[in-house]
Amino acid sequence: MNMPMGTSVPDYRGMSLEDLDVSDPRMFQYDYWHELFARLREECPIHYQPDSPAGPFWSVTRYEDIVAIERDTETFSSEPSIAIIDPEPDMILKMFIAMDPPEHDDQRRAVHHVVAPRNLQEFEALIRERTIEVLDSLPEDEPFDWVKLVSRDLTTKMLATLFDFPWEERNKLTKWSDMFTSDVRITAGEGYAREVIIEHITACLQRFTELWHERKGDGKEAFDLIRLLQADPNTENMVDDPLTYMGNIMLLIVGGNDTTRNSMSGGVVFLNQFPGEMAKVRQNPDLIPSMVSEIIRYQTPLPHMRRTTTRDVELNGRKIAKGEKVVLWFVSGNYDDAVIERPNDFWIERPSVRNHLSFGAGIHRCMGNRLAEMQLRILWEEALQRFETIEVVGEPKRTCNLFIRGFTELPVKVGRFQS
Amino acid sequence: MTVITFIQHDGSERMVDGDVGLSLMETALKHDVPGIDADCGGGAICGTCHCFVEVSDDLPAPDSQETAMLGLRPDRADNSRLACQIMVSDGMADITVRLPEFQM
Numbered sequence: 001m002n003m004p005m006g007t008s009v010p011d012y013r014g015m016s017l018e019d020l021d022v023s024d025p026r027m028f029q030y031d032y033w034h035e036l037f038a039r040l041r042e043e044c045p046i047h048y049q050p051d052s053p054a055g056p057f058w059s060v061t062r063y064e065d066i067v068a069i070e071r072d073t074e075t076f077s078s079e080p081s082i083a084i085i086d087p088e089p090d091m092i093l094k095m096f097i098a099m100d101p102p103e104h105d106d107q108r109r110a111v112h113h114v115v116a117p118r119n120l121q122e123f124e125a126l127i128r129e130r131t132i133e134v135l136d137s138l139p140e141d142e143p144f145d146w147v148k149l150v151s152r153d154l155t156t157k158m159l160a161t162l163f164d165f166p167w168e169e170r171n172k173l174t175k176w177s178d179m180f181t182s183d184v185r186i187t188a189g190e191g192y193a194r195e196v197i198i199e200h201i202t203a204c205l206q207r208f209t210e211l212w213h214e215r216k217g218d219g220k221e222a223f224d225l226i227r228l229l230q231a232d233p234n235t236e237n238m239v240d241d242p243l244t245y246m247g248n249i250m251l252l253i254v255g256g257n258d259t260t261r262n263s264m265s266g267g268v269v270f271l272n273q274f275p276g277e278m279a280k281v282r283q284n285p286d287l288i289p290s291m292v293s294e295i296i297r298y299q300t301p302l303p304h305m306r307r308t309t310t311r312d313v314e315l316n317g318r319k320i321a322k323g324e325k326v327v328l329w330f331v332s333g334n335y336d337d338a339v340i341e342r343p344n345d346f347w348i349e350r351p352s353v354r355n356h357l358s359f360g361a362g363i364h365r366c367m368g369n370r371l372a373e374m375q376l377r378i379l380w381e382e383a384l385q386r387f388e389t390i391e392v393v394g395e396p397k398r399t400c401n402l403f404i405r406g407f408t409e410l411p412v413k414v415g416r417f418q419s
Numbered sequence: 420m421t422v423i424t425f426i427q428h429d430g431s432e433r434m435v436d437g438d439v440g441l442s443l444m445e446t447a448l449k450h451d452v453p454g455i456d457a458d459c460g461g462g463a464i465c466g467t468c469h470c471f472v473e474v475s476d477d478l479p480a481p482d483s484q485e486t487a488m489l490g491l492r493p494d495r496a497d498n499s500r501l502a503c504q505i506m507v508s509d510g511m512a513d514i515t516v517r518l519p520e521f522q523m
Binding site for chain 1: 456457458459460462464465466484487488490491492493520521522523
């Protein structure tokens with residue numbers, strides 16, 4: 001895993017439960033998190049960490065406990081934040097992901113339709129076209145960075161397509177998305193300072209406000225996400241409430257960026273680790289949708305969400321006081337063998353393959369799930385048709401972020417079918 | 420025997436026999452009736468087995484979890500239910516459900 005000199009994998013099995021650090025993003029950067037969560041699931045499924053860069057918090061690591069909490073939104077609130085760090089009081093964006101019912105339900109319903117499968121059919125042809133362009137431009141028989149040339153490029157282009165964002169400015173979308181999730185307290189100091197993040201959020205809001213006004217009433221068909229918001233009576237004046245508009249834009253940008261991007265890279269890694277599965281899907285491309293669900297489970301691109309207790313509560317014998325942070329480790333639940341059979345196997349024909357926690361569970365379950373699945377399905381449909389070999393040819397580099405499980409670099413070589 | 424009729428969004432119909440103890444969602448999967456995704460496998464935590472009950476006897480009312488999930492559906496109607504929460508019981512009357520345009 002190419003760790004730098006002077007760092008080492010913590011002895012998760014040897015240390016006392018109290019000393020286990022569940023807040024260090026290097027566990028994802030160097031991919032040594034399995035043992036930590038395996039021990040927590042076995043011995044201390046509701047774990048308390050009194051001290052971390054993000055303050056004290058509880059960790060919930062078993063599948064069934066996570067689901068039970070997701071069902072009880074009255075006790076386990078999504079306000080004020082679903083991130084382990086609290087929002088700055090002067091920049092609390094209104095995002096329904098960080099709201100409770102009933103306000104959450106109204107806000108979510110208002111924008112739900114923009115990613116509804118009815119609209120996705122319209123997007124499918126465009127997404128396929130972009131995907132083909134990207135794959136056809138890849139170098140042949142020489143190593144390249146799959147993250148840069150495929151995952152990043154493709155998700156950026158898809159986001160730009162969905163927003164009909166000015167094409168030449170599209171890299172801003174990815175940059176903004178990266179900024180929003182890169183607080184120094186969850187990136188082992190590698191992220192951005194608060195002032196820099198605020199600066200970019202402001203720039204983002206400004207650009208999207210301009211786009212809104214340019215498009216409002218121009219009579220064109222509602223095809224992009226901005227026009228879809230304008231076309232719906234529930235959201236037609238959203239721009240007048242900048243915190244809500246920005247909150248929704250940000251949710252759509254972040255929700256549609258790291259998640260899909262990192263699953264696009266993860267798929268390549270897993271199919272290389274499990275060549276038998278690669279052979280199966282090559283033989284039977286009808287397995288692609290099922291493989292996509294398995295990729296999303298295996299990657300779990302958003303490893304956790306946070307809730308906050310609204311009252312004193314007892315969970316599996318542990319007493320959690322009102323107002324404490326409770327972190328739901330989806331990445332752990334997705335590898336919990338009490339629910340997921342042979343969880344460490346990447347198994348594309350897995351029974352009940354859609355039954356995973358990567359989209360969360362309950363009322364906050366990922367709204368863009370069908371869009372994400374479609375993007376990944378198209379990528380693999382097109383990639384498997386073109387490339388006889390898709391080979392990982394070097395050590396992948398992973399993201400150092402507690403909120404994001406992903407890749408920053410993935411050396412790959414492809415060989416095209418000879419026609 | 421309870422007969423369950425699934426009406427697809429395009430109007431096509433499929434009638435299948437219900438097994439006591441299975442939910443409508445499980446019944447649809449067992450008979451490969453399309454239109455129900457059932458991502459979460461029956462826990463009322465994903466909302467992807469949404470259906471509209473057209474004809475039935477009185478059914479037990481949805482619980483708070485089911486109501487919460489139905490509340491998110493942009494296409495929710497008064498007869499909206501999650502198919503995973505309707506169990507076929509002994510002596511239950513025949514039931515007809517219509518499936519939505521899409522699940523998500």
